[in-house]
Amino acid sequence: MNSVQEAASKGVPVIPIPLFADQYRNAKMLEYRKTALALNAKDLTVEKLTKAINEIIEDDRYHRNAKKLAAMIAAKPMSAEERVVRYTEFAAQFGPDLNLDITIVDLGCGPGNSTKLLFDRWPNASITGVDSSADMITKAKEHHPMLKFEQGDAGAWLPQNSVDLIFANALFQWIPNHLKVFQNLIKNALKPNGVLAIQMPDNFQEPTHVLMREVAQDKRWYSKLQNQARTELPNVNTYYNTLLEDNLSSHVDIWHTIYYHPLDGPSAIVEWLKGTGLRPFLDPLDEDGQREFIQLYTEKLTKAYEPCVDGKVLLRYPRIFIVAQKSDQHNK
Numbered sequence: 001m002n003s004v005q006e007a008a009s010k011g012v013p014v015i016p017i018p019l020f021a022d023q024y025r026n027a028k029m030l031e032y033r034k035t036a037l038a039l040n041a042k043d044l045t046v047e048k049l050t051k052a053i054n055e056i057i058e059d060d061r062y063h064r065n066a067k068k069l070a071a072m073i074a075a076k077p078m079s080a081e082e083r084v085v086r087y088t089e090f091a092a093q094f095g096p097d098l099n100l101d102i103t104i105v106d107l108g109c110g111p112g113n114s115t116k117l118l119f120d121r122w123p124n125a126s127i128t129g130v131d132s133s134a135d136m137i138t139k140a141k142e143h144h145p146m147l148k149f150e151q152g153d154a155g156a157w158l159p160q161n162s163v164d165l166i167f168a169n170a171l172f173q174w175i176p177n178h179l180k181v182f183q184n185l186i187k188n189a190l191k192p193n194g195v196l197a198i199q200m201p202d203n204f205q206e207p208t209h210v211l212m213r214e215v216a217q218d219k220r221w222y223s224k225l226q227n228q229a230r231t232e233l234p235n236v237n238t239y240y241n242t243l244l245e246d247n248l249s250s251h252v253d254i255w256h257t258i259y260y261h262p263l264d265g266p267s268a269i270v271e272w273l274k275g276t277g278l279r280p281f282l283d284p285l286d287e288d289g290q291r292e293f294i295q296l297y298t299e300k301l302t303k304a305y306e307p308c309v310d311g312k313v314l315l316r317y318p319r320i321f322i323v324a325q326k327s328d329q330h331n332k
């Protein structure tokens with residue numbers, strides 16, 4: 001029995017300071033039950049520790065919750081010993097449960113927000129975030145020390161051992177030949193029956209994107225921006241056919257969801273897009289160029305996005321979702 005189970009079954013509150021492996025998950029589990037006050041080892045100080053000890057001693061709710069948890073453990077229909085025996089027999093009969101030991105990769109993980117969501121959903125999985133930006137990987141490691149991150153180019157990346165789930169949120173719209181990349185990932189990175197799950201903004205024909213390309217035609221910066229526009233995504237039939245080619249996938253689901261974001265006005269649309277779609281157009285310009293580009297773009301957005309009764313504008317944002325399950329005929 002580990003110390004977390006021991007504390008839980010004895011009905012005492014704890015102050016976990018997780019350092020590695022499943023300690024993060026165990027601390028989170030106790031915090032969820034409100035029987036613990038976890039501290040971060042990286043910024044631990046005497047003041048923080050003293051404050052936590054005082055709080056946990058003085059706030060009676062921790063004691064009550066801990067007693068309740070211990071009572072629940074004692075009254076469980078199956079004891080811990082019995083459970084170990086039963087699950088061992090189960091594994092011997094059916095093999096490992098997929099939910100227990102799946103391997104997941106979050107391609108284009110950014111600062112790790114999407115990786116953390118995967119961890120929340122599958123806390124027992126082995127999860128790796130991959131991003132081409134060294135800066136993003138540093139941030140991700142800082143924010144989520146319990147998860148694994150590595151630098152890599154999603155266009156060419158392959159794992160050492162094939163994985164159960166490849167997840168990529170808001171990445172592949174930046175990789176023009178992604179149809180080939182999808183096929184390569186399914187063939188060479190997924191286990192049989194593994195899943196490729198993709199989300200991409202599908203907004204090439206939205207006024208936001210039509211107008212940024214229109215502004216890029218202005219002679220003040222045309223020579224710098226002429227090849228900067230992203231290419232349009234292939235149509236859904238192309239995705240469907242490509243993913244099913246040569247029996248690569250046994251099942252393909254594709255759907256669109258259109259989000260309408262109420263924003264404070266055209267300048268708020270610009271702020272939103274500065275971090276994403278506008279980057280290829282703004283990055284090559286100097287400060288004056290960027291200001292003039294944004295001024296002209298904002299004027300055009302003002303004509304295209306009609307204000308609503310509350311003064312907000314609705315930013316229409318279509319997104320495409322693609323989920324393909326690898327066929328079991330493509331064993332590695």
Ligand SMILES: C[S@@+](CC[C@H](N)C(=O)[O-])C[C@H]1O[C@@H](n2cnc3c(N)ncnc32)[C@H](O)[C@@H]1O
Nearest residue numbers: 108109110113114131132133153154155169170
């Ligand atoms: C919009 S962010 C999405 C981040 C994260 N998936 C999320 O949902 O919060 C796109 C990320 O893709 C990364 N990226 C762009 N091109 C890439 C490539 N060829 N290989 C790996 N990562 C890439 C960027 O560095 C950025 O962090």
